[in-house]
Amino acid sequence: MTHTDIDPVLLDPTRLSIVSLLAATEWAEFGWVRDSVGLSDSALSKQVTTLSKQGYVEAEKGYVGKRPRTWLSLSASGRGALEGHVAALQRIVEQSRQAGEARGTEGAGAERNGAERDAGGGGTNSPPPART
Amino acid sequence: MTGQRPTPDEAARALDQVGQREEQAIGGGTSDALWVRLVIGLLLFGDLAARDFLGDDANSWISIGLAVLVIAYTLLLRTRRGSSALGRSARVDRKAALRGKAAYARWIPLVIVLLGLGVGLAGARLDLPYWHTALGAMLGAVVIFFAPALERAMLSAGRRTQHTTGTVRP
Numbered sequence: 183m184t185h186t187d188i189d190p191v192l193l194d195p196t197r198l199s200i201v202s203l204l205a206a207t208e209w210a211e212f213g214w215v216r217d218s219v220g221l222s223d224s225a226l227s228k229q230v231t232t233l234s235k236q237g238y239v240e241a242e243k244g245y246v247g248k249r250p251r252t253w254l255s256l257s258a259s260g261r262g263a264l265e266g267h268v269a270a271l272q273r274i275v276e277q278s279r280q281a282g283e284a285r286g287t288e289g290a291g292a293e294r295n296g297a298e299r300d301a302g303g304g305g306t307n308s309p310p311p312a313r314t
Numbered sequence: 315m316t317g318q319r320p321t322p323d324e325a326a327r328a329l330d331q332v333g334q335r336e337e338q339a340i341g342g343g344t345s346d347a348l349w350v351r352l353v354i355g356l357l358l359f360g361d362l363a364a365r366d367f368l369g370d371d372a373n374s375w376i377s378i379g380l381a382v383l384v385i386a387y388t389l390l391l392r393t394r395r396g397s398s399a400l401g402r403s404a405r406v407d408r409k410a411a412l413r414g415k416a417a418y419a420r421w422i423p424l425v426i427v428l429l430g431l432g433v434g435l436a437g438a439r440l441d442l443p444y445w446h447t448a449l450g451a452m453l454g455a456v457v458i459f460f461a462p463a464l465e466r467a468m469l470s471a472g473r474r475t476q477h478t479t480g481t482v483r484p
Contacts, residue, residue: 190318198328202335207404209394210339214403218338246398253394268332271325278322 187266191236196221197229201238201264204256212241212252230254238263340406345462347401354461355454357383362450 192198199219204210216226233239238260242253256264320328346354361380365373390396397405437445456464 188318188320193318193320195328195331198331199335202332203339205332206336206339206407208407210404211398214342218335218342242394244395246395251394251398264332268329271320271329274320274325275322275329278325 187270189263189267191232191238192263192267194229196225197233198267200226200229200233201256201260204239204254205261205264207255209242209253209255212254215254233260236260236263339404341466342404345402345465350400351458351461354387355456355458358457359447359450359454362453363447365446366444367447 192201196219200215203215203218212226212230216223219226221229230239230241234241236259237257240255240257242255244251244253357380361376364376368376387400390400391402391405394405433449437449
C-alpha cells in the first residue's frame with residue numbers, strides 16, 4: 183500500500199482543520215479562523231507558525247481603520263499538500279473498503295460450499311469445513 | 315495514528331473533517347454586516363420607489379448613483395481591507411464553492427436575473443399602480459433579512475464535496 187502523499191504536518195487534526203477551512207477561502211481573518219476552529223489566539227498562532235514554516239499558510243498584517251488585522255491564506259503549496267493528503271486518505275479508505283468486500287465474498291462462498299457439502303450426503307459425521 | 319499512516323477509520327474521519335470544514339467556511343464567510351445590508355436594501359427600495367414618485371431626470375441620476383455605489387461595493391469586496399470594513403471576515407473561494415456542484419446550481423444566478431427581468435417586464439406591461447414601490451419593498455426586505463441565507467444557499471446548493479468519502483466505513 184502506498185501512502186507517500188500522506189503529509190505528516192496535516193496528520194494533526196487541528197492543522198488539518200485550519201488548512202481545510204482556508205482551502206475554501208481566498209483569505210480569512212485570523213479571528214474568524216480562531217472562532218471557526220475553536221482555538222485560543224496563542225494556540226492558533228502556534229499552528230499558523232508551524233504551517234507558515236512549511237510554506238502552507240501565508241499571513242498578512244494590516245489595519246482596518248485603527249484596528250490591526252491579520253489575514254491568513256493558503257499558499258499554492260499548501261493547497262497542493264492538502265489535495266495530495268486527501269487523495270492518500272481516500273486511497274486508504276477505498277483499499278480498506280475493497281478488502282472488506284473481498285473478505286465478505288470469500289466468507290459467503292465458504293458458507294455456501296459448506297451448505298452444499300452437508301446437503302450432498304456428507305452425513306452428520308462429516309467434519310465441519312475448515313475455517314481460515 | 316499508527317506511525318505516519320492513519321488507519322482506515324482515522325482516514326475516513328479526517329476526510330469527513332475536511333468536508334465539514336469546507337462547508338463551514340462557505341457557510342460562515344458569506345455575510346455582510348447588518349448595517350451594510352440595511353443600506354443596500356434601503357437604496358434598492360429608494361431607487362425603485364423613485365420611479366413611481368419622481369420624474370425621469372431624477373430617476374436617471376439616482377440610477378447612475380446606485381450604479382456607482384454597486385461598483386464601489388464590488389471593488390471593496392475584492393480587497394481584504396474593504397471586505398473587513400463591510401463586515402466580511404473571509405472571502406469564499408468561488409472555485410472551491412463551485413467545485414463538485416451539481417450542474418443546476420450554476421444556473422441559479424441566471425435564473426434569479428431572468429426572474430427579475432420577467433417581473434419587471436410584467437409590471438411594465440400590466441402598468442399596475444406603484445408596482446415599482448412594491449417591488450422595491452420586497453427586494454429591499456429580501457436583501458436586509460435574507461441575503462446571507464440566500465448567498466449560503468447559492469454557494470451550497472447541490473454541492474457535493476470531493477473530500478467526503480461517501481464510502482462505507484470499514
